[in-house]
Amino acid sequence: xxxxxxxxxxxxxxxxxRATRSWAQRLFPYLLVAPTLVFVIxxxxxxxxxxxxxxxxxxxxxxxxxFTFVGLENYGDLFNPSHHIGSRFTRILGNTLIFSxxxxxxxxxxxxxxxxxxNRPIRFMGIWRFSLFYPSLLxxxxxxxxxxxxxxxxxxxxxxxxxxFGLQTINWTGDxxxxxxxxxxxxIWKQTGYYMIFYLAGLQSIPRDIYEAAAxxxxxxxxxxxxxxxxxxxxxxxxxxxxxxxxxxQTVEQLQALNQGNPADRGNLLLYFIFQNIGERxxxxxxxxxxxxxxxxxxxxxxxxxxxxxKGQEDE
Amino acid sequence: MKKTHxxxxxxxxxxxxxxxLVPALxxxxxxxxxxxxxxxxxxxxxxxxxxxxxxxxxxxxxxxVNPVYTGSxxxxxxxxxxxxxxxxxxxxxxxxxATDLFSFVEEESVVPVQTFIDEMDDAEAxxxxxxxxxxxxxxxENGVIWSIPFQRxxxxxxxxxxxxxxxxxxxxxxxxxxxxxxxxxTTAERWGLEVPVAGGFPIWLYQSFATAxxxxxxxxxxxxxxxxxxxxxxxxxxxxxxxxxxxxxxxGGSAWGDTPTDFTSGxxxxxxxxxxxxxxxxxxxxxxxxxxxxxxxxxxTGVNDSGYGAPTGGGNLYIFASSTPEEQAAAWLxxxxxxxxxxxxxxxxxxxxxxxxxxxxxxxxLKSLAAEHPQYLQSVDALQYATREFAAYRAxxxxxxxxxxxxxxxxxxxxxxxxxxxxxxxxxxxxSLLADYK
Numbered sequence: 001x002x003x004x005x006x007x008x009x010x011x012x013x014x015x016x017x018r019a020t021r022s023w024a025q026r027l028f029p030y031l032l033v034a035p036t037l038v039f040v041i042x043x044x045x046x047x048x049x050x051x052x053x054x055x056x057x058x059x060x061x062x063x064x065x066x067f068t069f070v071g072l073e074n075y076g077d078l079f080n081p082s083h084h085i086g087s088r089f090t091r092i093l094g095n096t097l098i099f100s101x102x103x104x105x106x107x108x109x110x111x112x113x114x115x116x117x118x119n120r121p122i123r124f125m126g127i128w129r130f131s132l133f134y135p136s137l138l139x140x141x142x143x144x145x146x147x148x149x150x151x152x153x154x155x156x157x158x159x160x161x162x163x164x165f166g167l168q169t170i171n172w173t174g175d176x177x178x179x180x181x182x183x184x185x186x187x188i189w190k191q192t193g194y195y196m197i198f199y200l201a202g203l204q205s206i207p208r209d210i211y212e213a214a215a216x217x218x219x220x221x222x223x224x225x226x227x228x229x230x231x232x233x234x235x236x237x238x239x240x241x242x243x244x245x246x247x248x249x250q251t252v253e254q255l256q257a258l259n260q261g262n263p264a265d266r267g268n269l270l271l272y273f274i275f276q277n278i279g280e281r282x283x284x285x286x287x288x289x290x291x292x293x294x295x296x297x298x299x300x301x302x303x304x305x306x307x308x309x310x311k312g313q314e315d316e
Numbered sequence: 317m318k319k320t321h322x323x324x325x326x327x328x329x330x331x332x333x334x335x336x337l338v339p340a341l342x343x344x345x346x347x348x349x350x351x352x353x354x355x356x357x358x359x360x361x362x363x364x365x366x367x368x369x370x371x372x373x374x375x376x377x378x379x380x381v382n383p384v385y386t387g388s389x390x391x392x393x394x395x396x397x398x399x400x401x402x403x404x405x406x407x408x409x410x411x412x413x414a415t416d417l418f419s420f421v422e423e424e425s426v427v428p429v430q431t432f433i434d435e436m437d438d439a440e441a442x443x444x445x446x447x448x449x450x451x452x453x454x455x456x457e458n459g460v461i462w463s464i465p466f467q468r469x470x471x472x473x474x475x476x477x478x479x480x481x482x483x484x485x486x487x488x489x490x491x492x493x494x495x496x497x498x499x500x501x502t503t504a505e506r507w508g509l510e511v512p513v514a515g516g517f518p519i520w521l522y523q524s525f526a527t528a529x530x531x532x533x534x535x536x537x538x539x540x541x542x543x544x545x546x547x548x549x550x551x552x553x554x555x556x557x558x559x560x561x562x563x564x565x566x567x568g569g570s571a572w573g574d575t576p577t578d579f580t581s582g583x584x585x586x587x588x589x590x591x592x593x594x595x596x597x598x599x600x601x602x603x604x605x606x607x608x609x610x611x612x613x614x615x616x617t618g619v620n621d622s623g624y625g626a627p628t629g630g631g632n633l634y635i636f637a638s639s640t641p642e643e644q645a646a647a648w649l650x651x652x653x654x655x656x657x658x659x660x661x662x663x664x665x666x667x668x669x670x671x672x673x674x675x676x677x678x679x680x681x682l683k684s685l686a687a688e689h690p691q692y693l694q695s696v697d698a699l700q701y702a703t704r705e706f707a708a709y710r711a712x713x714x715x716x717x718x719x720x721x722x723x724x725x726x727x728x729x730x731x732x733x734x735x736x737x738x739x740x741x742x743x744x745x746x747x748s749l750l751a752d753y754k
Contacts, residue, residue, distance in 0.1 A: 062424050063401075063423040084746075152574055153566055154577075263514065263729060264721075
């Protein structure tokens with residue numbers, strides 16, 4: 001027994017030391033991430049959980065009244081066309097989807113085109129790059145204010161140009177048929193240069209010899225673009241598509257400066273609509289339900305993009 | 317020796333303790349008020365308000381006012397509402413829209429100032445010195461006063477007096493004359509009349525048309541809203557046709573911020589706008605600026621017929637229920653100070669709001685300003701025709717419903733022929749919201 005016990009006892013000390021070291025070592029990474037984790041829990045996870053819970057609640061008439069659990073009723077009301085919020089929500093959700101898809105569908109290819117143009121030796125390269133990137137450097141509210149002047153009905157630059165050619169002026173942000181497109185136009189101008197920078201970095205990381213080899217094999221520009229450039233920029237495109245869709249769903253400042261969602265919600269977007277309703281305490285449940293829907297859409301969109309692009313990567 | 321030291325040390329500690337208690341004792345009566353205020357006009361408002369706070373502190377050394385600039389009226393309401401939602405209300409007294417009253421009454425977050433007024437020696441004189449139109453939105457259906465007017469305004473009609481004189485056109489006083497004048501003044505480069513209803517808040521000016529046709533959108537009862545009425549429809553049709561049929565202004569109305577610029581730059585001969593823009597318009601116009609009450613509609617031209625129907629606007633002073641009785645009492649002193657004729661005269665002269673106290677117009681600097689620019693007195697004249705601004709329970713939601721409905725018709729998003737249906741749908745939604753309150 002003693003003979004057996006001795007080696008065990010002997011081995012206990014190093015194991016214990018190892019265990020102590022191992023515990024400290026294991027704790028160390030958690031200590032490193034702890035500050036971030038605390039912030040994520042406090043400012044993301046807890047509010048997110050609270051938002052989901054509050055989306056199933058209805059506030060009472062008095063501020064001191066407890067909230068009433070109403071299940072999914074708030075979500076149902078949002079899709080009820082005769083409800084005071086629901087009658088607006090579906091239109092605004094539709095606007096948001098159109099806005100996001102068109103902004104993304106135009107600005108991302110445009111960013112790639114600009115990046116390809118600027119990735120070859122041309123004169124005044126610095127000026128071209130700066131000109132295209134400059135809009136993204138401007139503060140959003142400042143850029144929107146500039147566009148509010150451009151779009152102004154009586155003294156705006158666009159209508160002044162139209163008038164000088166004897167053409168009919170356009171009420172850019174006041175006409176229900178043009179307002180959403182006016183905001184989209186401003187947004188594309190503002191964001192394209194920013195996405196272009198990512199594509200430019202992506203293009204410059206592709207070795208030139210790949211193209212030289214392809215050219216030797218007789219591949220023309222179109223073939224090189226679709227067979228080499230696009231696939232090699234897949235991860236850049238994934239990143240740009242994800243951030244551009246997030247930006248599109250986060251649009252608020254532009255609306256505040258340009259049209260405040262008017263006229264008749266034809267130029268309104270989801271996050272701005274949520275912001276507009278914050279002042280009415282009785283709508284608290286709806287505000288939270290709309291936020292949950294907004295986050296859910298973004299989540300589905302982001303995951304779909306990852307699946308689509310990663311699957312494409314694997315297929316190759 | 318040792319004993320002496322102990323005694324000295326004990327005495328020192330006791331004296332120190334007593335001395336340290338003196339500020340605390342002095343602080344016992346000290347009150348600090350968190351005062352939230354928005355402005356809707358340009359100018360150094362924060363410096364002026366801080367100046368008022370300093371003056372007030374000299375009058376009441378134990379009360380310190382902490383002015384917090386809270387942006388726009390909407391931002392101020394959102395800030396207060398966020399505090400109420402969180403159950404941690406910091407604000408003691410605030411300037412908020414007069415029309416917010418019933419939202420705060422409903423959630424019991426403000427206290428009626430009637431309680432304090434009742435304790436005044438000169439209560440009658442204090443209340444009756446306010447222009448009656450400005451008091452209407454501060455009073456509930458039982459006649460209880462909840463808030464006191466501070467920075468108030470009304471919409472008026474601005475006209476290019478030189479132009480009207482050159483064209484031989486008299487200042488229009490009713491809608492028929494208004495339309496005729498606007499048609500005569502419209503050219504390829506200039507609109508005859510701009511009514512800024514293109515933005516997100518068409519309800520304010522629309523109310524004047526609904527009232528001019530005989531039915532205000534709301535009256536004293538905060539559980540009733542009259543949107544789907546023949547008068548309301550007629551007012552909306554007239555307003556819409558100014559752009560679509562009569563072509564005297566832009567289709568869909570003009571934008572709020574662009575309208576004074578259009579007027580001063582000669583792109584519009586007449587405009588509807590707040591009296592709060594008068595100072596800026598006088599500074600920028602290189603012609604004689606005329607100001608008049610909004611022209612009347614079919615409901616009549618007499619004061620009692622209310623055919624003129626300009627709704628009041630602007631902010632009142634509210635005291636919050638979450639404050640301690642001492643803070644509320646101090647807040648009431650601050651409210652009295654801000655609503656005093658002297659401050660009202662100064663605030664009105666600085667920022668173009670209509671001084672809410674009648675006696676304020678007898679005091680400088682407003683008296684001198686009005687003598688120099690008689691247009692300021694026109695706003696006082698127009699006040700006799702002014703009415704309460706829209707107010708009801710669920711006012712924010714109902715305003716949104718009405719604004720979207722109006723905007724859809726005025727902008728042409730929905731054809732004018734379908735306006736009646738739009739009003740009916742909106743009224744159903746409004747009635748549904750108000751059903752709980754009846």
